[in-house]
Amino acid sequence: MDCCTFCTAASYNIKSLFDTLRTRFPSAWHRDVVHVEMPLENGLSDVFYFSYGVIVCWNLSLEQGMRLIEHLKSFEQQPLEDIESDSFTYSYGAAAKFVEDDITLPDSSSLTKLAISHGLAQSAKLGAFENRLLKTYNQTKYLPEELAKLGRIPLSRHEIRKKMGELFIERNSITLYIHALDSPDFFWEYPELEKLYLMVANDLEIKDRTEVLNHRLDVVRQLFEMLGTELNHQHSSRLEWTIIWLIIIEVLLTLLRDVFRIL
Numbered sequence: 001m002d003c004c005t006f007c008t009a010a011s012y013n014i015k016s017l018f019d020t021l022r023t024r025f026p027s028a029w030h031r032d033v034v035h036v037e038m039p040l041e042n043g044l045s046d047v048f049y050f051s052y053g054v055i056v057c058w059n060l061s062l063e064q065g066m067r068l069i070e071h072l073k074s075f076e077q078q079p080l081e082d083i084e085s086d087s088f089t090y091s092y093g094a095a096a097k098f099v100e101d102d103i104t105l106p107d108s109s110s111l112t113k114l115a116i117s118h119g120l121a122q123s124a125k126l127g128a129f130e131n132r133l134l135k136t137y138n139q140t141k142y143l144p145e146e147l148a149k150l151g152r153i154p155l156s157r158h159e160i161r162k163k164m165g166e167l168f169i170e171r172n173s174i175t176l177y178i179h180a181l182d183s184p185d186f187f188w189e190y191p192e193l194e195k196l197y198l199m200v201a202n203d204l205e206i207k208d209r210t211e212v213l214n215h216r217l218d219v220v221r222q223l224f225e226m227l228g229t230e231l232n233h234q235h236s237s238r239l240e241w242t243i244i245w246l247i248i249i250e251v252l253l254t255l256l257r258d259v260f261r262i263l
Contacts, residue, residue, distance in 0.1 A: 010078035115193035119200025
């Protein structure tokens with residue numbers, strides 16, 4: 001059977017989404033996650049909507065999931081330009097396992113699926129963060145290279161301010177929602193299910209990827225500071241040249257008045 005994940009936005013208006021879904025499907029609210037049971041020809045699909053902009057669909061193919069997320073647009077806050085998606089397969093067995101994107105569930109309980117979905121959802125959110133930072137890196141990597149080569153950044157003051165604004169927005173768009181990668185509060189209530197989440201989180205390297213993400217955020221911060229330093233340098237240079245020209249003008253006026261007696 002198929003399982004798929006989608007990160008479509010920075011967050012969802014989860015209360016409005018829950019109010020809408022429960023009029024059509026059996027629904028439940030687990031902290032910041034809405035669980036919906038959707039009837040299918042071959043049974044039921046368990047769909048979990050996470051407040052931080054991710055949905056996890058069980059017993060739905062990637063194509064079916066793509067059709068489902070079309071109905072999410074009115075609940076999305078800061079929709080992503082590029083949707084982050086992933087697909088897995090799952091089956092039932094005596095013990096829980098996660099090997100090469102194949103999940104073995106010990107039972108069909110919705111809570112079991114939710115515990116595993118927390119790990120899958122975090123991986124999807126992390127993937128969206130990683131892609132945004134990679135895009136930012138590719139768009140700005142020439143700046144430190146030019147600074148090393150030329151000793152200056154070949155941008156005007158206006159362009160530097162604009163680039164600083166873009167970096168600030170990108171960094172904040174991640175740091176505001178990076179709490180989604182913390183250990184879910186759900187396991188305070190169901191500690192016996194945490195081992196399922198940890199199984200997925202370890203296999204998908206959530207902790208290691210989060211550390212790399214934080215390092216890349218530091219690089220963005222350093223780039224922001226570098227642009228700020230360059231902006232201050234340009235401002236200081238401009239002031240210096242203004243002062244130099246004022247001195248030159250004053251000297252010329254003095255010469256014209258006292259030496260050549262023209263003024």
